[in-house]
Amino acid sequence: MKKKCLLVCLLCCLLFGLALAEEPMTETVLFEGSQPASGGWNLALTIDTTNVNGTFDPSLISENGYFAVTYDGVQNGVYLALSDWEGGVWAQINVPSTCTQTDGMYTAVFSFGQCRMAYGSMDFAAADQICVGTSASTKTMVIHKVAWYGAAQTDSLGADEVLFSGAATSTAQNECLVFRFTQHVGGTFDASQMRTDSRLYVEYSGAKYGVYLALSSHSGATQWAKVNASETVEVSEGRYGAYFDESAMAMAFGSNFARLDQISVYSSGKQPVTLHKLAYFAGTGDVVDTSDGRWDRPDTGIAFIGDSICQNAKLLYGDWNTILGRSDCANYGIGGQTTLECRARIGELAARNYRQIVFICGINDIGHGYTKEEIVQNYAAMIETVQASNPDCQFVILSTLPTTSAFYSGQQGKITLLNLAFKRFANKTPNVTFVDAYSAFCPKAGEYAYPELLSDGLHPNAEGYAKIAEILTPYLLPEAE
Numbered sequence: 365m366k367k368k369c370l371l372v373c374l375l376c377c378l379l380f381g382l383a384l385a386e387e388p389m390t391e392t393v394l395f396e397g398s399q400p401a402s403g404g405w406n407l408a409l410t411i412d413t414t415n416v417n418g419t420f421d422p423s424l425i426s427e428n429g430y431f432a433v434t435y436d437g438v439q440n441g442v443y444l445a446l447s448d449w450e451g452g453v454w455a456q457i458n459v460p461s462t463c464t465q466t467d468g469m470y471t472a473v474f475s476f477g478q479c480r481m482a483y484g485s486m487d488f489a490a491a492d493q494i495c496v497g498t499s500a501s502t503k504t505m506v507i508h509k510v511a512w513y514g515a516a517q518t519d520s521l522g523a524d525e526v527l528f529s530g531a532a533t534s535t536a537q538n539e540c541l542v543f544r545f546t547q548h549v550g551g552t553f554d555a556s557q558m559r560t561d562s563r564l565y566v567e568y569s570g571a572k573y574g575v576y577l578a579l580s581s582h583s584g585a586t587q588w589a590k591v592n593a594s595e596t597v598e599v600s601e602g603r604y605g606a607y608f609d610e611s612a613m614a615m616a617f618g619s620n621f622a623r624l625d626q627i628s629v630y631s632s633g634k635q636p637v638t639l640h641k642l643a644y645f646a647g648t649g650d651v652v653d654t655s656d657g658r659w660d661r662p663d664t665g666i667a668f669i670g671d672s673i674c675q676n677a678k679l680l681y682g683d684w685n686t687i688l689g690r691s692d693c694a695n696y697g698i699g700g701q702t703t704l705e706c707r708a709r710i711g712e713l714a715a716r717n718y719r720q721i722v723f724i725c726g727i728n729d730i731g732h733g734y735t736k737e738e739i740v741q742n743y744a745a746m747i748e749t750v751q752a753s754n755p756d757c758q759f760v761i762l763s764t765l766p767t768t769s770a771f772y773s774g775q776q777g778k779i780t781l782l783n784l785a786f787k788r789f790a791n792k793t794p795n796v797t798f799v800d801a802y803s804a805f806c807p808k809a810g811e812y813a814y815p816e817l818l819s820d821g822l823h824p825n826a827e828g829y830a831k832i833a834e835i836l837t838p839y840l841l842p843e844a845e
Contacts, residue, residue: 429514437505489530523643534631561647570637665692670724672699
């Protein structure tokens with residue numbers, strides 16, 4: 365009898381184990397196509413995550429899942445790497461856990477365990493890129509597909525869209541925990557369809573009133589708006605949920621959510637706060653009327669377009685009009701963007717009639733591994749787009765600034781070479797001027813920046829922006845009378 369019971373138990377365990385093993389995995393395709401890759405430890409493919417305006421959510425990387433890379437070439441011929449350029453992490457896995465061949469193509473599998481060991485953490489929420497490269501073989505290969513396979517994630521809140529799920533911890537007051545781009549600038553969240561009863565939800569642990577939202581737009585007069593929670597509830601001990609109603613967001617930002625380009629979550633107190641989730645509840649009310657007059661803007665003057673160094677002039681130290689003592693400047697800076705992303709939205713500036721456009725972009729490209737030739741090509745394409753409708757427009761390229769050793773360690777030489785490429789491009793291109801602010805920020809070419817001019821080792825502080833204004837002003841057109 366005991367033997368019979370034991371056999372039944374063993375059979376049940378076996379069937380249960382098979383059921384678990386056969387549980388379907390959800391496929392998330394990161395890349396599909398044909399990407400040639402030369403052998404010999406070369407980077408072949410970089411895939412941006414949602415942290416840097418990509419589409420893959422790194423919080424999907426979870427236990428029992430795996431990455432799969434399908435390619436032509438040789439067995440074990442590719443590596444996988446996860447990067448967090450802001451945190452200085454490059455986690456490379458040189459040998460897949462398995463590599464099988466089917467119909468002449470190989471599929472290399474990189475397990476969650478391998479990713480965890482290389483990355484040094486089970487939390488991948490901060491990862492900004494998934495990279496695929498070729499191993500030591502010198503044979504040319506073609507990458508056809510990169511995908512993540514993992515258990516389907518469900519939202520227990522019943523939210524219509526989860527914009528962030530993971531863990532992001534603040535170490536200071538007014539520190540950005542996470543930001544998400546909207547469809548307006550290439551993200552996934554469609555803010556233009558927000559309804560009168562829609563809400564954003566932030567779940568976090570730490571101080572009860574420890575977070576606020578920041579809504580920003582590069583194309584509006586009100587470019588940055590702080591929004592406090594409409595309601596804060598206790599989810600569990602030490603964990604809270606903050607709701608931000610549409611009415612509160614419209615009061616701070618304006619009702620033209622079609623112009624909203626970035627939603628950021630900030631810590632509001634001095635105590636550490638850990639963000640766990642940013643979600644959206646669509647509601648069932650009417651779509652918000654976006655005819656908000658504050659978004660009207662004159663189409664002349666000087667436009668600034670670029671990354672956070674361009675945008676932060678507005679967020680922290682007053683807009684470019686204040687810094688430069690003018691009244692005709694428009695700021696189109698968006699934090700985290702590369703020249704490729706600026707190129708995707710340059711049409712918005714081309715549709716207006718700016719007399720001069722100032723470019724401040726390039727440091728993020730270096731962080732993402734783009735070459736100086738690719739960066740200059742994007743600048744050339746942007747200028748060509750504007751000149752097609754506004755041939756008299758003048759252009760200024762501000763040099764990429766040096767950083768301290770905390771950012772882009774070992775990359776100062778690339779910054780120097782990029783600025784040299786900018787200068788050469790400007791010298792041979794009509795109506796384009798290169799302005800060197802780099803030299804004022806470091807002792808000599810290739811060295812790290814003066815820390816007293818930067819707020820965090822990367823972005824200028826008030827003194828740094830004053831220095832930029834001093835250098836830039838002689839190259840700007842006078843205000844029209």
